[in-house]
Amino acid sequence: MRVLITGGAGFIGSNFIHYTLKHRDADVTVLDAMTYAGNRASLSGVEDQINFVEGSVTDAELVDKLVKEMDVVVHFAAESHNDNSLLGPKPFIDTNISGTFNLLEAVRAHGARFHHVSTDEVYGDLALDDPAKFTEHTPYAPSSPYSASKAASDHLVRAWVRSFGIPATLSNCSNNYGPRQHVEKFIPRQITNILTGQTCKLYGDGLNVRDWIHVDDHNDAVWAIIDKGRIGETYLIGADGEVNNHDVLQLILELMGKDKDDYEHVTDRAGHDRRYAIDASKLESELGWKPKYTTFREGLAQTIDWYRDNEDWWKPMKDETEAKYAYQKRIDPK
Numbered sequence: 001m002r003v004l005i006t007g008g009a010g011f012i013g014s015n016f017i018h019y020t021l022k023h024r025d026a027d028v029t030v031l032d033a034m035t036y037a038g039n040r041a042s043l044s045g046v047e048d049q050i051n052f053v054e055g056s057v058t059d060a061e062l063v064d065k066l067v068k069e070m071d072v073v074v075h076f077a078a079e080s081h082n083d084n085s086l087l088g089p090k091p092f093i094d095t096n097i098s099g100t101f102n103l104l105e106a107v108r109a110h111g112a113r114f115h116h117v118s119t120d121e122v123y124g125d126l127a128l129d130d131p132a133k134f135t136e137h138t139p140y141a142p143s144s145p146y147s148a149s150k151a152a153s154d155h156l157v158r159a160w161v162r163s164f165g166i167p168a169t170l171s172n173c174s175n176n177y178g179p180r181q182h183v184e185k186f187i188p189r190q191i192t193n194i195l196t197g198q199t200c201k202l203y204g205d206g207l208n209v210r211d212w213i214h215v216d217d218h219n220d221a222v223w224a225i226i227d228k229g230r231i232g233e234t235y236l237i238g239a240d241g242e243v244n245n246h247d248v249l250q251l252i253l254e255l256m257g258k259d260k261d262d263y264e265h266v267t268d269r270a271g272h273d274r275r276y277a278i279d280a281s282k283l284e285s286e287l288g289w290k291p292k293y294t295t296f297r298e299g300l301a302q303t304i305d306w307y308r309d310n311e312d313w314w315k316p317m318k319d320e321t322e323a324k325y326a327y328q329k330r331i332d333p334k
Contacts, residue, residue: 001026004070004112006057006103007077008032008050011181012117012215014042016076019219021046031055031066032077033095041313042180057099060106067106072113072226075103078153080119082144083184086270089145096149097156104160107168114168115226116157120211120236121147122172125273128209133277134172136234143271154234161232169229171222173237174278177299178215179306183314184321186245187300190252190263191307192318200253204268206246209275213239214299217291224289238278239291248300255301 003020007013008030020026028049032038033056043050055062057077067073077099079085079092100116107114123134124141142148160166177187190200221237229235243251250260283289293299307314 002029002069002071003027004029004031004066004073006031006073006075006099007038008052009034009038009040009042010076011037011042011185012176012218013076014039014180015178015215016074016219016222017043017050018046019216020223021049024223029053029066029070031057031063033057035079036317037080037182039180039182039313039317056095057102058094060102063102064106064109067103067112068110070110070112072115073103073107074115074117074222074226075100076117078117078150080146082121082146083269085144085146085149089149092145092149096146097152100153100156104156104166104168107166108160108164111167113226114157114166115222116153116168116170117222118150118154118170118172119147120172120174120238120276120278121273122151122154123276126275126277128207128275130275133279134236135279136236136282143273158232167231169225169231170234171225171237172234173218173221174211174213174239174241174276176215176218177212178303179310180313181215182321183318187248187252187303188307188314189321190249191256191304192314194252194256194258195308195311196318198322200249200263201266202245202249202263203266203272206249206265207244207274208272209242209244209277210248211238211276211278212241212243212248212296212299213237213291214293214302217293220292221283221289224283224287228287230286235283235287236278236280237283238280239293240278240280241296242275242277243296251297251300252304255297255304
């Protein structure tokens with residue numbers, strides 16, 4: 001099987017490559033623009049097993065050339081950090097919308113199987129006291145430039161399935177955590193703050209709830225959808241892991257031997273969604289998928305161990321990331 005993985009040097013994409021080479025018989029090509037979020041070190045140990053192409057999904061000619069040779073295209077490439085989308089939305093429009101369009105046109109021309117990886121953030125948020133969860137029928141209500149751009153890309157995929165009959169599926173996943181996640185993200189930022197002797201940070205009151213899933217469980221679900229999912233269908237991926245940010249931070253502090261109150265509150269970000277929650281029953285009932293990490297504590301402990309053992313991976317980006325946050329605080333003290 002010839003597989004093109006876009007965004008393969010990023011967090012979820014690189015883990016998908018490691019997972020794929022371990023569990024599948026596949027000839028893997030990786031396309032990654034190598035922005036700040038891409039890291040060749042994330043492919044350490046498998047580089048001799050892949051064909052790596054540095055380039056962007058916004059390059060229509062390159063995309064067409066690569067897709068022409070593929071059986072399957074798995075589309076992870078995206079600008080994905082909400083804070084960055086508030087500071088500069090244009091890269092999110094270019095990559096997430098125009099890049100997806102280029103891939104869809106190439107798939108339409110050459111007939112590859114296409115899977116589009118998206119986010120639960122397209123649905124907006126839920127009230128903390130709302131018993132409901134997101135389903136495949138929840139109306140879209142994105143609240144940031146990032147989530148709006150991903151919502152647009154989802155609509156493009158569905159339109160290309162209906163209008164042109166391309167063989168595509170979609171998945172919307174809850175918050176991922178695990179190895180190789182950039183230190184700008186909530187969980188690795190707290191872990192690496194502790195490892196470098198810095199104080200942990202908590203947005204606002206910390207009661208924002210996320211439905212956490214280990215990246216390996218996410219990637220296992222993606223393969224289940226590629227193998228068995230119905231063309232044109234959307235599947236929500238989640239692990240029934242709702243935890244608020246305050247409790248996540250306290251668990252990190254506990255697992256790393258620190259006082260549970262050893263953190264500081266920082267000003268909440270604009271438009272911060274209150275709660276995400278995934279109903280993955282369609283994925284489970286139709287495709288027989290179940291997460292392997294049955295408790296968040298287990299997966300979080302494994303993640304902490306990975307960051308503790310892989311300082312060479314995250315240390316080069318840590319100082320730059322914290323300097324960026326400090327600069328943003330100075331120019332926008334709100």
